[in-house]
Amino acid sequence: MSTIKDVARVAGVSIATVSRVINNGPKVGDKTRARVFSVMQELGYTPNANARALVTQTSTTIGVVIPDLTDPFFASLANGVDKVARANNMQLLLSTSLLTAESEMQAINLLLERRCDAFVVHSKKLTDEQLIDLAQRVPGLVLIDRQIEAIKHKCVWLDNAEGGRIAARHLDSLQHENFACITSKYQIDDPAVRLNGFAKELTQLGHHLPTDLTIAAEPNQQGGEIATQQLIAKKKPFSALFVYNDAMAIGAISTLEDNGIRVPGDVSVIGFDDVLLSRYSRPKLTTLNYPIEEMAQHAAELALFNRDKPNTQASNDNFIYLPRLVKRESTAAYRK
Amino acid sequence: MSTIKDVARVAGVSIATVSRVINNGPKVGDKTRARVFSVMQELGYTPNANARALVTQTSTTIGVVIPDLTDPFFASLANGVDKVARANNMQLLLSTSLLTAESEMQAINLLLERRCDAFVVHSKKLTDEQLIDLAQRVPGLVLIDRQIEAIKHKCVWLDNAEGGRIAARHLDSLQHENFACITSKYQIDDPAVRLNGFAKELTQLGHHLPTDLTIAAEPNQQGGEIATQQLIAKKKPFSALFVYNDAMAIGAISTLEDNGIRVPGDVSVIGFDDVLLSRYSRPKLTTLNYPIEEMAQHAAELALFNRDKPNTQASNDNFIYLPRLVKRESTAAYRK
DNA sequence: TTGAAAGCGATACCAT
DNA sequence: ATGGTATCGCTTTCAA
Numbered sequence: 001m002s003t004i005k006d007v008a009r010v011a012g013v014s015i016a017t018v019s020r021v022i023n024n025g026p027k028v029g030d031k032t033r034a035r036v037f038s039v040m041q042e043l044g045y046t047p048n049a050n051a052r053a054l055v056t057q058t059s060t061t062i063g064v065v066i067p068d069l070t071d072p073f074f075a076s077l078a079n080g081v082d083k084v085a086r087a088n089n090m091q092l093l094l095s096t097s098l099l100t101a102e103s104e105m106q107a108i109n110l111l112l113e114r115r116c117d118a119f120v121v122h123s124k125k126l127t128d129e130q131l132i133d134l135a136q137r138v139p140g141l142v143l144i145d146r147q148i149e150a151i152k153h154k155c156v157w158l159d160n161a162e163g164g165r166i167a168a169r170h171l172d173s174l175q176h177e178n179f180a181c182i183t184s185k186y187q188i189d190d191p192a193v194r195l196n197g198f199a200k201e202l203t204q205l206g207h208h209l210p211t212d213l214t215i216a217a218e219p220n221q222q223g224g225e226i227a228t229q230q231l232i233a234k235k236k237p238f239s240a241l242f243v244y245n246d247a248m249a250i251g252a253i254s255t256l257e258d259n260g261i262r263v264p265g266d267v268s269v270i271g272f273d274d275v276l277l278s279r280y281s282r283p284k285l286t287t288l289n290y291p292i293e294e295m296a297q298h299a300a301e302l303a304l305f306n307r308d309k310p311n312t313q314a315s316n317d318n319f320i321y322l323p324r325l326v327k328r329e330s331t332a333a334y335r336k
Numbered sequence: 337m338s339t340i341k342d343v344a345r346v347a348g349v350s351i352a353t354v355s356r357v358i359n360n361g362p363k364v365g366d367k368t369r370a371r372v373f374s375v376m377q378e379l380g381y382t383p384n385a386n387a388r389a390l391v392t393q394t395s396t397t398i399g400v401v402i403p404d405l406t407d408p409f410f411a412s413l414a415n416g417v418d419k420v421a422r423a424n425n426m427q428l429l430l431s432t433s434l435l436t437a438e439s440e441m442q443a444i445n446l447l448l449e450r451r452c453d454a455f456v457v458h459s460k461k462l463t464d465e466q467l468i469d470l471a472q473r474v475p476g477l478v479l480i481d482r483q484i485e486a487i488k489h490k491c492v493w494l495d496n497a498e499g500g501r502i503a504a505r506h507l508d509s510l511q512h513e514n515f516a517c518i519t520s521k522y523q524i525d526d527p528a529v530r531l532n533g534f535a536k537e538l539t540q541l542g543h544h545l546p547t548d549l550t551i552a553a554e555p556n557q558q559g560g561e562i563a564t565q566q567l568i569a570k571k572k573p574f575s576a577l578f579v580y581n582d583a584m585a586i587g588a589i590s591t592l593e594d595n596g597i598r599v600p601g602d603v604s605v606i607g608f609d610d611v612l613l614s615r616y617s618r619p620k621l622t623t624l625n626y627p628i629e630e631m632a633q634h635a636a637e638l639a640l641f642n643r644d645k646p647n648t649q650a651s652n653d654n655f656i657y658l659p660r661l662v663k664r665e666s667t668a669a670y671r672k
Numbered sequence: 673t674t675g676a677a678a679g680c681g682a683t684a685c686c687a688t
Numbered sequence: 689a690t691g692g693t694a695t696c697g698c699t700t701t702c703a704a
Contacts, residue, residue: 001451003681014691019683027689044473049449050395051681053386054696061429069415070629072408072612079405082432091446093397094428096418110427113385115337137380221616250616257618276408277616280557280586282593293406339697350675355699363673387697390680675704680697687692 002043011039022047053115061085062300063093063111065104065121072275073292074122077144080296081120088304090117101125108134118303120144120296124188140307142299145190145292154306156299156319160190163288163323164197167242167270170286170325172205174268175334176240179209182227182252184219184244191216191244194272198242210236219244224251232259239267239334246271246278246287253281253330264332274326283329295321338379347375358383389451396426398636399447401440401457403433408611409628410458413480416632417456424640426453437461444470454639456480456632460524476643478635481628490642492635492655496526499624499659500533503578503606506622506661508541510604511670512576516549518563518588520580527552527580530608534578546572555580560587568595575603575670582607582614582623589617589666600668610662619665631657 004022008015013032020028021036028036039045053059062085066074082092093114095107104125111119119141123131128148135141135151147157171179179202184191199209215230217223224243228251231238243249249271253263263269263283271278271287278285298319340358344351349368356364357372364372375381389395398421402410418428429450431443440461447455455477459467464484471477471487483493507515515538520527535545551566553559560579564587567574579585585607589599599605599619607614607623614621634655 046448048681050386050389055683069411075405075411092430094430112382280613282618384697391699
């Protein structure tokens with residue numbers, strides 16, 4: 001692969017001049033510029049971004065840490081960051097973190113070594129302390145889907161509790177009286193927060209969520225199916241079901257219908273996340289929209305901004321997003 | 337951010353020694369090694385991957401070009417490459433190409449500038465000539481989902497025609513006699529090849545695919561719905577429907593059922609791709625599995641291999657994958 | 673076992 | 689308008 005020196009030699013100019021041509025620098029003679037260009041073409045010259053990063057101290061990359069690309073939720077997250085990268089002529093460096101704290105840390109370290117200009121990190125396993133330490137050392141680092149008070153100006157997150165409350169209000173407004181709930185068995189605290197918001201608001205509204213009608217399962221379709229079977233087995237009446245996420249909700253619906261329970265005729269079901277799936281299901285799922293792509297864009301822009309500005313952490317900003325109710329077909333008014 | 341010099345200075349050794357410690361080099365005194373390590377810790381030293389890439393001439397990155405991350409198909413592709421990257425202690429550099437030839441080329445160029453060690457490129461817009469030229473210049477470049485004879489040892493692709501044939505055989509084996517088809521209106525040639533394989537095989541089997549029962553639409557759920565409406569409007573009988581992809585197939589099913597046509601009772605529907613969706617739909621979709629993640633892994637490994645080996649292009653290898661029929665619930669035997 | 677120094681491929685400042 | 693050169697942070701001989 002040819003270098004700037006090769007181009008300079010063939011074109012009969014200095015590397016300084018070639019550099020100017022590459023970067024559309026000022027003051028280059030028209031003839032010279034043309035000649036250099038044609039040599040670049042001829043040699044198939046491509047500037048070396050690593051060398052450039054070394055001297056300019058900017059890598060024009062944004063790093064993203066997510067557990068896994070195949071989850072559409074994280075793919076949307078990455079996509080949001082990619083949009084910002086494109087808009088700034090930068091590129092996405094992806095670091096998947098799988099499930100352990102160790103690999104989350106390693107994923108971040110790899111990005112650090114690349115000297116990314118900005119970092120959007122989704123971490124559930126690292127401790128608050130580890131992340132605070134990191135955030136302090138790295139200006140352009142922003143956490144997404146995590147709320148840490150000490151560095152809240154570097155956290156972009158969703159108000160999960162409010163999501164639970166919105167669901168409660170929605171079902172209440174449909175005159176439901178008997179509630180049930182399916183949650184995730186993984187304690188990464190989102191499930192608990194959502195459920196808590198839901199239960200509290202229900203109480204506020206004068207209802208009651210029976211503890212034995214709250215089932216935890218794997219947060220996927222099959223988990224939803226299993227949890228629903230357990231729910232049905234309780235033989236206690238319920239007409240409104242709040243489910244941890246859309247995949248589980250779809251599983252729940254299919255099990256309900258397999259048992260002759262109509263949705264939303266007999267039971268209203270509400271999911272969470274508003275992933276693609278929810279629009280394809282039948283009945284189409286009522287759910288809470290999680291604007292992850294928008295949040296990711298915001299996080300990326302914030303990270304980029306922080307990198308340039310020194311410590312603006314005096315800022316009192318709070319980057320909380322609210323889930324939005326998307327009424328589709330799986331919830332309806334209660335019929336006695 | 338501290339550099340190797342800082343570490344050397346504080347530790348009272350030369351940068352050469354620090355370098356040896358970083359890379360677990362041989363011949364370093366135990367005391368020295370320990371001291372250097374502790375200084376690295378103390379200073380929060382992180383080696384600069386760009387500088388390292390410059391001198392070693394390897395970036396330990398694999399570049400991927402895909403149109404868009406939000407399409408689960410491409411997310412799976414990227415995930416396959418990421419697996420290989422992880423396995424080799426490398427990282428994923430992502431370059432999204434959107435839709436135009438220009439931006440596809442630009443996406444590739446950006447990766448070239450980064451001096452990725454390997455490249456997995458999904459390109460539908462660039463010409464054969466452009467890609468051949470590229471493949472010749474860049475040893476570690478492999479095309480995925482594209483078949484170009486001149487560089488077939490650098491192409492990993494799926495036999496779409498065979499997919500069509502498999503679908504035809506499946507529906508024939510279920511005693512169907514009247515066929516219809518929904519295809520994509522975008523001529524990136526996959527649709528035509530699939531359809532062609534389907535129609536040809538049908539003819540082989542003594543059937544006939546009426547041209548007016550072949551409808552083209554947008555390759556998404558809504559497109560599937562619209563096409564199905566048009567199909568129904570023809571008022572010609574059909575009991576077997578081959579659809580370009582799963583999203584369209586799910587749209588087709590919902591429109592059929594909205595019109596009182598049961599799936600698979602009245603009409604059998606078969607999709608293509610086997611994306612997540614197909615397992616969540618009701619009835620669960622019979623489809624053709626497109627092993628894109630596996631193909632992507634293969635492509636990445638091939639790219640890595642080619643980078644090391646010089647020109648092994650004399651190799652007569654052919655990297656064709658076959659789609660696999662996944663029977664679920666949307667197809668059934670024809671009932672008169 | 674350790675250090676000095678060349679060099680990777682660019683940029684940018686200082687001359688001319 | 690153009691060239692010379694120090695420099696970015698690191699690896700890697702070659703000497704000591």
